[in-house]
Amino acid sequence: MKNLLEVENLKVNFRTKKERLRAVRGISFSLKKGETLCIVGESGCGKSITSLSIIGLLPSNGEIAEGSIKLDGNELLGKTENELEIMRGNEISMIFQEPMTALNPTFTIGFQLREPLMIHKKMSKKEATKKSIELLEKVGIPNPVEKLRQFPHELSGGMRQRVMIAMALACEPSLLLADEPTTALDVTIQAQILELMDELKRQMGMGVVFVTHDMGVVAEIADRVMVMYAGEVVEIGDVDRIFNHPQHPYTKGLLGAVPNVDDEEHHLNIIPGSMPNLDDEISGCRFHPRCPYAMDICRKKNPTTFQVTSSHQSKCWLQEVTDVDRLHTTS
Structure with missing residues (x-):
């Protein structure tokens, strides 16, 4: 793929x-x-x-x-x-860590949901409002019509985060x-x-x-x-x-x-x-001052990335030691 x-x-x-x-x-x-x-x-x-x-x-x-x-x-x-x-x-959309700072406190939830739909999808205000209601329903917010008229501070933390998700997914x-x-x-x-x-x-x-x-x-x-x-x-x-x-x-x-x-x-x-x-x-390795397995090479040289399996990589000199030991064991 x-x-x-x-x-x-x-x-x-x-x-x-x-x-x-x-x-x-x-x-x-x-x-x-x-x-x-x-x-x-x-x-x-x-x-x-x-x-x-x-x-x-x-x-x-x-x-x-x-x-x-x-x-x-x-x-x-x-x-x-x-x-x-x-x-x-x-x-590309992003959900930020703190919705209270990511949402604009001076605008209603409805205004902030409609804005990306009207800009990116060229929807009319009526179409964007209908889509906003659908988005709030999709993220599990009750009474979506009422919530569109509210400001961020009137919602709980969980509700604000759901609004952020709705905004992020608005334009698919x-x-x-x-x-x-x-x-x-x-x-x-x-x-x-x-x-x-x-x-x-x-x-x-x-x-x-x-x-x-x-x-x-x-x-x-x-x-x-x-x-x-x-x-x-x-x-x-x-x-x-x-x-x-x-x-x-x-x-x-x-x-x-x-x-x-x-x-x-x-x-x-x-x-x-x-x-x-x-x-x-x-x-050397930036983790070596905290590492219980640090070796001399760890303090001197930054490790390369080792291929553990076709879908698994590790950036650690211990992997080289493990690979060598495995070769000796199987030979």
């Missing part, structure tokens, strides 16, 4: 008065239509910056230094702001970017939102890039998982492989930190230290 999204060697910097800080350090991945790719990692690893780069909404001091981002074979980098505005909401985009859309919600509403997004994805055949730090959410919705650390992809693979056969020590640490309520003897894993700052210069 042809890839819907292809990201190659993406490098993103942030300009300061003194230097350029490297936030994303040459990552590559792809996404097929109808597939959900979850990007996971601690805060500051580059997850959100990656999704903002795809939709072209980096902060003013952010810049894409190198790489390629193709949507359905169409290169996005180098497009003008006007060209990107036409694509946003139409071909082929690619949906979701930046931790359930973080601020209680677990009951979170489960409803995740179920809703998965159902709508199947109905519309979208590709979804879902940014999260919650491995429980990943297990529920992901087809594939991309683990990021300090601006790099350290492991990527099918969700079953990542959960049952993790290769990178960082991935193992993240999974070990997930509570297991069914196992009374389960002990939560702690990854020592913290994510390095963007201006921290670390020789």
